Amino acid sequence: MASSEAFPPLIADQLHYLLNHSPDSIKIENVRSGNKFNPKILDRFTLVIPYCMDTIKWDVIYNSEYPASPPDFIFGPDDEDFMPCSSTDDSLLDKVLSEWNNQDSTLLLALVQGLRDQYVAYQRKRVGQVDDDRVKFEISTVLTRKGIEMQMTLGADKPEEVKFAVPLVMDMSINKLVVGCPWKNEQKIYLQVVYPILRKYESAPSSPRLKLVPSSDLKALFSVEDVKLPPWMDGMCLAEYLPHLEETLERQILEAISAIVLRRSFVEALTIFLGRPLEADPTFCRKASFLAASGPFPFVVHFFFPTQFPKQQPALMLQSCQHLNQLSEPVKLNLLTDYPWSPRWEVGRMAERLCDFLTDEAVNFKKYCNEALLQH
Amino acid sequence: MEDLSLEKIEIQGPTLASLIQRASSSPCDVDGLLFGQIHRIVSTTLSDDSPATSSSSTDQIVATVTSFISSGKTVSFYDPLGRVDSLRVDSLRVNSPDHLLGWFSARRTSPNRPSMRELTVSSSLSSRFQLPIENSVNPNSASSSVFILLTTPLTDQLIHTHEYRAYQFKPLNRRLEPRSLGIVNIGPAFRGHYGSFNPKSGFPELLCEVSSGSSAMNEDRDDEGSSLSGKKQAVKDQKEVDALADGFQVGSLKRLVGVEAASFTGGIEEMYERMLAKVESLASEVEKSSAKVLELDNHNRKLRYRVARIER
Known part of the structure; x- marks a missing residue:
């Protein structure tokens, strides 16, 4: 433009x-x-x-x-x-x-x-006019829930489907639970349910396709890919299915919020060995960068924390402060995820073991940087 | 018959051309009224064999667009909600004797589907205006339900530059249903049209010779009164002729019929010349007033832009 x-x-x-x-x-x-x-x-x-x-x-x-x-x-x-x-x-x-x-x-x-x-x-009226007993039943049983959006998909080349987007109700506000929450809008998780419309020759309705969809900002805290959806039994309906799912999600979100505290205490434990971080994500503690040195060789360590911390260890990236590649960018090492780690260690020990590993790795990194410089 | 279904909508080539020209030359989106007629066309197909079903006639209700008037803007004869204002319709059609058939909307770079407002306008217009169906078996009328949509594609294209679609508003399901838009031409395919053809001539019905005959018959009428009314009639006739051909004597029209007609070619030529002169002077007047209108239009645009704080 x-x-x-x-x-x-x-x-x-x-x-x-x-x-x-x-x-x-x-x-x-x-x-x-x-x-x-x-x-x-x-x-x-x-x-x-x-x-x-x-x-x-x-x-x-x-x-x-x-x-x-x-x-x-x-x-x-x-x-x-x-x-x-x-x-x-x-x-x-x-x-x-x-x-x-x-x-x-x-x-x-x-x-x-x-x-x-x-x-x-x-759209709700259109879906209501669909001649399908299951859809009619589902509408009559979930009507008490607020904010449900429905959509009818019709197309010559597509099978007829009815789509529901159900906002999941939890007894808490995710925004309020996060300390220093930066989100403008209230974060929610929706369950998308797609019902294939029964064709004349089919006798039993096939189970609907289910998918969790979070609001866009929620991924900093919680990844819905980690949620295992409870199975949809034959003859089940949405009103039966939802309470169980909501309970599970509620528990997982509370876990995700307590994981922030764990990540923060780990970052704090790192400061004992690496000094104050150059930069750290204060709200969700998903990222932190420290300046480290191996003898006279200074470098930056970036920590990337998964939402599953401490079950999954953080990914590390080393970045030299002295070496530039052909594009005049600092030389970096690929993400390191393979190093000694146990989620059962307490944070102090995690930090200690990690720094031991860094001390060894720094030597290799320095060698790698010098080689990169020679080729250049 | 409330929910009458049109077989198709037809438009004369020149009318469509000038509609597209109007849409593409206007500075912005425009709308306007469509005039024309709705008629029943009976087409009979004869076949040689099986006398029982030798002929079958089909009835078609067809709408024909004969003219249009453009408002030069949008939201002209209706409000932003799409409610038609009958007074504004009347002031836009300016005493046009033609029947109001429907309306059109022309908008650039937009999808060729009726918009929210267009649907409401069509609904409102068809509920307020009706026109008779010509050639109908029992005198019937239909609502002014025709809608023609002219658009241009979303992206500039070299070849495909304009699109038009015709619709009929159906009150039963409150929908604009697409109809094919046929272009009327001369030829055997359009023979059905001649059946419902009505001549529309602006030339006045002049009494001329007949008037003298009638005065002779009405002998008991007062002579002075008759001559007075005769004079009045003559003045009136002259006025009507003046409107078409300035300065041509109405009396000379007498010679157009009867024995003198053969030797009166010069007179006819004189009338045509005067008609041409009249048309030319009208054309130059139109040109002058068009220039004035354009000037005013530009001035108005400047004012509108200033109000909308658009800088150029």
């Missing part, structure tokens, strides 16, 4: 407000202009909106010649039945559109939020 291309200032304000304040991380793509004489004035774009663990794309069309008018929306090709403006009961959309004021930068977000809410209801 050329630097001179820009949205009219008031539209830009609305857009920035939308991107910075939306609870869902909305993205924007395909910015373009509909203006013949001033094609550098942008006035239309595509919003990529997270929905049901997937995204939906809506085109937003302003008119740059009349930037004071509210925008128009074009929904996805599969959603031609989605008619938010025709349902007369939605006074919010009515109000925002009929009392549009282009000086108020919050209105675009209000409009998109209002439309998304209607979209949730629209």
Whole structure:
């Protein structure tokens, strides 16, 4: 995009407000202009909106010649039945559109939020119309849960499926448990359940596909790949399955939070041998860098901690302070993960053994650096 | 018949061309009204064999777009929610005698699907305006439910530059259903159209000779009164002729019919010349006023940009 291309200032304000304040991380793509004489004035774009663990794309069309008018929306090709403006009961959309004021930068977000809410209801209605006993039963039993999003996938080349995104309820707020939590939005874990729709010739419904999806920032604390999903028994339903899963997850998240404390105490134990760290991740203690020396040879040790610490040992990376490679970057060694380690040691012993290993390894590293320099 | 289904939507080549031209020459997205008619076309197919089923006739309800008017902007005859304002429709169509068939929307670099607002406008328009079905068996009317969407592709392309699609709004499922857009031409394939053809001439019905005959018949009428009304009629006729051909005497029209007609070619030429002169002077006036409109338009744009704080 050329630097001179820009949205009219008031539209830009609305857009920035939308991107910075939306609870869902909305993205924007395909910015373009509909203006013949001033094609550098942008006035239309595509919003990529997270929905049901997937995204939906809506085109937003302003008119740059009349930037004071509210925008128009074009929904996805599969959603031609989605008619938010025709349902007369939605006074919010009515109000925002009929009392549009282009000086108020919050209105675009209000409009998109209002439309998304209607979209949730629209998809739920579509899923409700599916002629499948299991889906009908699941809807009737999980309706008491809040925030469930549903989606119907139809396609000539795809099998018919109904997708649920269920926010898992835990008796705690992950954000509050993390000391010095940097996250703007409340972190959650969703369970995505995909039900294949029963075809006429099939007698028994196949079990749904299950997948855990965390909010984007959660990976610093907790990796859902480490969670082993409880098995889905034949004839099981979501209402039976969820409480057990939620309990398991709750326990694992509490473990992950106590792992922060362990990592921190390990970093603290390292300072006895290596001095103050150059840099350390204070919230989740996933990274720490120390300056070390072997005789006159100074080097930096980077520690990368897995979420499974101390079951898994940290990965180390050595970086020379004196040697540069051909690209004028400091010479580094590949990640070291193979060294003596036992999760049963206490942190002081872990740090001690690790520093012993470093002392030996530093000699090899120095040799490696000098060889690299000679080749250069 | 509320939920009448159109077989297809047809448009004359020149009308479509000028619609595309209007869309591509306008500075921004535009919308406007479509005029035309809806008629029933009966096409009979004759076959040689099996006399029992020798002929079958099919009824087609077809909408034909004959003209359009562009508003030069969007949100012209409806509000941002898509609710149609009848007063604004009337002021946009400016006494056009044609039937309101539907509307069109032209927008650049956008998907060629109806938008949220376009759907609502179509719904609102078709619920408020109706037009008669020509050639209908029992007098019937249909709603103004035609919608034509003109778009350009999202990325600039050298060959494929414009797209158009036609839709009919169906109130039953509140949907815009795609219809094929046929381009009307001359030829055997379009014979059905002639059946429902109505001549539309602006030329006035002039009494000329007939008027003298009728006054002769009405002998008991007061002579002065008759001549007064005759004069009034003559002045009125002259005015109507002046609108078409400045300065041509209405009396000379008499000679267009009857025995004198053969030797009156010069008179006809005179009338055509005057008509041409009138058209030319109109053209130059239009040109002048267009320049003025453009000037005002540019001024308005500057003001709008200033309000929107767009710098150029």
